[in-house]
Amino acid sequence: MARFRKKKGFSSETTHEHQTTISERLDALARRAEAPNAMRPAVEVFCTVLALLALGLLMQASHAATTVPGSDAFQSRVLNQALFSGGAIVALLLGFRMGPAGLRPFLPLLVLVCGLMLIGCYIPGIGDPRNGSKRWIHIPFAQISIQPSELARIVLVVWVADRCVRLRLRLSDLRQGVLPVLSLGIFFCALIGFETDLGGALVFLAVFLSTWYVGGASSAYFAYSITAFGGAAVLMGLSSVAYIRDRVDIWLGSSKNEQVEASLQALSSGEYFGAGLAQGEYRNMGLPYQDSDYIFSLIGEEFGLFGMALCAGLMLAFVWFSLRLVLSLKDRFAALAAFGLLLSVSIQAMIHMQVVTGLAPPKGMTLPFVSHGGTSLLVSALAVGLALGAARQQEQVRAC
Template identity: 30%
Template structure:
């Protein structure tokens, strides 16, 4: 059994600060919305506190649960995640704003796509470890994981949720790459993927009639259609721009008052920029950079291939979501529904991310790191 070390203090501190900031900003950004729509200004605060408590419990459990034990449950997690993704597309699934992404009843709901991220990391890392001698082969090593990507992508995209499907695909490919696939295979697949995305965007632009086509093109000039497809981007940029260096002050956002729809979710970074200014936004980015850097260090120094791949998947998932969320808030890419890890409101997302951090912390106990 590998020698145990202390948990990585840097990871604990950075995640704790992000979660605390998230709780504060969810309350600040949602008070007006929840007061009018839910008749309770503390509606989202009470729920985020409950989910943060559950998430903390999940993180503590996963931090104490030896990472190699997850391999025993990899197939079960994969099967359960697929079942949930199929069930959510049936009449049992809950439809909100044209998207069918939730399961549950009343105020308690879960997003199967969030469970799928965690399950994919465990299953793929375990599978690569078991067949590491075949990963150099495209047919026997890479193709099976492309099929897994296709299954996950198809089921999540059908909800529809392109951004989450994209994240799952990127995370799996990152693990396969680190697992030892040939560079020629990686370059070929990356080129094919980029060509496919480019082709899809071109098709939407040429078609030009659908809402998605206008959504893709509006980010180039949101003010060309500020009342429709460019509305969210314009309001987000106004929030960020009006914050200045130090911000309007905590709780003093203007855009959260029904300008940005559901500001506690996808556009919470814009509210942070408005209320806490450039300093606040930069602090959030620096905390994520610190967490990502430490996660990469853990992956590089991991004691075995399984832990290296798990750490790679976890930190890739966090990195991709942070980039997409902030890029959307700054109108650097088309608007898409992607929560900011540990900060945006969302029970399933918060619990899954904190559980994943727990796995990363457990790996850090068996990793030789400079812990100063």
């Protein structure tokens, strides 16, 4: 319902009604969200992340209860997830200690390393192909595999925030600002997309362009970029890239996918309060990755509509507290970096829930802090920690 205000100079009988514009509504929301002390929303974000980690550990234990044979294997699986959760807290605290300013002197080196790691995904012996995708590299001395695109998303967000601050008015200059910034973004986006990870590339691009635009890029160049990249994505979807076309067909209903159908059936079977912890059956009935890419369906199956609302509510709380944190930061670089980092986590959560509920084409994407996974969990925690570190650094400056 539209709000109306009385203009000064008019009597009560000749009141001039003025309908609040969208811009005024957004300004009012920003004033309401801004906190006088940046550490307060930072603590709220931290507590929300801890709640999501606890939910994730609970759901991983539930999933392992019927899929991992033997008590020893079950304990090992739960311990493994607990270690990852502990590692996430360590990564968060490390990011909190550094803040975006801690990465700033090393950005050229970090950008180079991330680029080389993404290229390494295509090199036999270094790349670790999985399910037809080249998203991983193997680290021999550590006997682990990591996903470079997740790290690249953090580094490029901080890099573009730094560029926006350094270039200032030149950011909208075609030769000095637009082309250099977009060229690097396109290069990284292409490396991620050709891994057969179009969804990851689009998320990367959305976060990159959003940070660039909020940092002061020209609205015209931003619109041109969105149009060009959107058109390229549509052409790829309609071209001979079979896996993209197949997933779009599933989303549009032109073809069927057993995994998507099983996910929707699992959600509907939970009704209001679910089947109960560790009582879900679809994990053993043809629904793979219910501990990672489809964990929201496990929450719906075992805790019903109540559990889904709780999980979605925690993510919405994360988004709101993140907005409050960003608006409370006075330093432009810190605010831009925090915006991009927290937006990255928020978009990932939104896409996960949309895919599981059939509102978006199938895309393997974890639910931050809840799904099983190593690189994704640790990188999400590091991203949030860096944003929280910006609040800590601001309060330190204020105290001096």
